[in-house]
Amino acid sequence: MATVTVRYWAAAKEAADMGEETVSARTLGDALDAVRGRRAGDGRFHAVLARSSFLVDGVSPGRREAGTVLLAQGATVEILPAFAGG
Amino acid sequence: MLGVSEEPLSVSDLYSSVADVPSAGGIAFFVGVVRDEDEGRAVTDLGYSAHPNAETYLREVVEKAIVQHSICAVSAVHRTGDLKIGEIAVIVAVACPGRVAAFDACREIIDQLKETVPIWKHQRFADGDAEWVGAEG
Numbered sequence: 001m002a003t004v005t006v007r008y009w010a011a012a013k014e015a016a017d018m019g020e021e022t023v024s025a026r027t028l029g030d031a032l033d034a035v036r037g038r039r040a041g042d043g044r045f046h047a048v049l050a051r052s053s054f055l056v057d058g059v060s061p062g063r064r065e066a067g068t069v070l071l072a073q074g075a076t077v078e079i080l081p082a083f084a085g086g
Numbered sequence: 087m088l089g090v091s092e093e094p095l096s097v098s099d100l101y102s103s104v105a106d107v108p109s110a111g112g113i114a115f116f117v118g119v120v121r122d123e124d125e126g127r128a129v130t131d132l133g134y135s136a137h138p139n140a141e142t143y144l145r146e147v148v149e150k151a152i153v154q155h156s157i158c159a160v161s162a163v164h165r166t167g168d169l170k171i172g173e174i175a176v177i178v179a180v181a182c183p184g185r186v187a188a189f190d191a192c193r194e195i196i197d198q199l200k201e202t203v204p205i206w207k208h209q210r211f212a213d214g215d216a217e218w219v220g221a222e223g
Contacts, residue, residue: 010135010206011218047222058139080137084219085164085205086118086176086196 001026002073006035011081012052015045028056029067031077051082087161088148089141090205095165095174103179104159110181114188116196118176120169124219128212134166134175137204147198155191156183162195164205 007020016035025031032049039045054061055078061069071077087103097117104113122129137143148160159181169175178195182188207219 009137009204010208011221014218015221044222048218051221051223078137080204081206081218082220082223083200083202083204084207084221085134085136085203086200 001030002071002075004031004071004075004077006031007076007078009078009080011048012079015042015048016079025071027067027071028054028061028069028077029065031071032066048081049079053080054078055080087163088145090136090144090164090166092165092167095163095177097174097177100161100163100177100179103161104181107158107181109183110158111183112185112188113179113181114185114192115180116176116178116192117174118196120171120173120175122171124209127215129171130210130212131168131170132210133168133208134164135206135208136164136166140164140204143203144199147195147202150198151180151191151195154194155180155187157187157191158182160191160195162199164199164203166205 001024003022004025005020005022008016013019023031023034025034036046056069057075120132144162148162157180161179164176178192180188180192182191209219210216
């Protein structure tokens with residue numbers, strides 16, 4: 001298990017009620033499960049996360065399954081809510 | 087000009103940035119402004135925020151358009167911070183040899199910007215409610 005930082009932006013930051021937190025995770029899927037697990041029953045947080053995209057150390061994992069995206073020790077996972085520019 | 091700006095955007099600045107290219111025969115603009123309603127609800131003002139790497143994503147959008155269209159000059163700038171009704175949120179300006187390419191490229195850049203550049207809109211309503219646009223579906 002790696003210790004990773006989960007960083008929230010915009011609506012995700014508001015829904016999580018924090019800018020970032022630390023979780024133990026082996027994959028992106030684990031990290032997302034961990035932060036969801038800490039907010040069981042929080043419908044808003046889950047709804048925002050369901051429409052979010054992610055960056056792992058600044059890079060998009062694209063269409064890869066979250067459970068197959070391995071996280072290095074000290075990695076940062078960024079939660080980007082649905083974009084609304086323009 | 088390419089990027090994200092906390093300062094008010096100017097159509098004339100963007101025009102100047104793509105004008106005076108001898109090979110250009112037409113300049114197309116898209117100017118996005120803050121509207122006073124959204125799905126029937128009165129909007130009072132809104133805030134745009136951007137990811138620190140938003141400019142990198144915007145550059146990718148523009149570079150893709152340059153590959154696909156015969157662009158002579160292009161500028162795209164998105165505003166961040168608090169905006170009032172009628173203020174300019176985004177400007178895309180594209181100079182091309184002719185109007186078809188200019189309109190096509192301008193349309194593609196604004197569409198791709200909305201889809202792929204990490205910018206978020208916090209909308210405040212007249213009834214005191216507020217929401218992050220699109221965040222919860």
